[in-house]
Amino acid sequence: MNFQTLSELAVLCEERGLTIGALMLEEQSAESGRSSDHEFSTMREYYGVMKEAVHRGMHEDTTSRSGLTGMDAQRVGAYNAADEPCLGGPAGQAMAYALAVSEVNASMGRIIATPTAGSCGIIPGVFLSCQERFGWDDDYMVSGLFAAGAIGYVIANNSFVSGAEGGCQAEVGSAIGMAAGALTELRGGTPAQAVHAVGLALKNTLGLICDPVGGLVEIPCIVRNGFGAVTALAAADMALAGVRSVIPSDEVIKVMLEVGSAMPEKHRETAGGGLAQTPTGRKIMQDLRKKK
Secondary structure, three states: OOOOOHHHHHHHHHHHOOOHHHHHHHHHHHHHOOOHHHHHHHHHHHHHHHHHHHHHHHHOOOOOOOOOOOOHHHHHHHHHHHOOOOOOHHHHHHHHHHHHHHHHHHOOOOOOOOOOHHHOOHHHHHHHHHHHHHOOOHHHHHHHHHHHHHHHHHHHHHOOOOHHHHOHHHHHHHHHHHHHHHHHHHOOOOHHHHHHHHHHHHHOOOOOOEOOHHHOOOOOHHHHHHHHHHHHHHHHHHHHOOOOOOOOHHHHHHHHHHHHHHOOHHHEOOOOOHHHHOHHHHHHHHHHHHHO
16 A cells, blocks of 8 residues: 555545545555456445345344344334434434444344454444435445545554454444544545544544453443444544544554553453453353353
8 A cells, every 4th residue: 555644645635636435446456456346346245245234233133142132223223213312313323223233243143344343333334324314325335435444454554453452442443433534535525634533533432441241242342333333423523514633643543552552451352351340241251151
């Protein structure tokens, strides 16, 4: 890739007169040696999987094998439709869709890791809800996925996307940043605005630990995906309104690396601390062991 930072990415886009998504498609094709059409077709297939996961999560039984989670997306969807929710509207739908995909993952269904399985609901939740709201076609959404991929590439190569390395800030935080930046571009924002959206999003998740109860990607992972989708929408709106990340986004990514490196091991996907080691968390773990 001809960029290693978000600032370099934005400059390249300006120089070439391309969106982040279009630039990433060119870069990906050049790096893989495959045609742009081939790369685009592959990404379109990935988006199809995301759509299937949303549909399954909203309409089928997603009870996990552990029995700890499932069907919350449908509960949220029904509540949004029948009551007057505090959030509701497009944000409520994005939240429900994000929960849906995460519950499909927990019930051993097929998902796309974006950038990880633990954060797989955020981008589909944001993308599908916005597609339905604004009437965008699938190809336009696929271009957004390339934009998200470019952002994820920078984060992965300058910090973490793994909870085992950098805590949940690395998984959910990165996914929120990817979704926020891509959505900013899809809504007509400039590359610079998209980059600001990433920084705004990441700053809101710095220090978030990875503390899966029972060592499973269920509690609190699933609900964090729901909250993450809403945060991505908020970050995109701020950026589109002209709000800037005063601390440059590349510096925020470096801070995520610093914070993740300093995070105790018990807070990095080991189930050795945080919610996993509360009295209820320990009881759940004991009960799960008895089932084996």
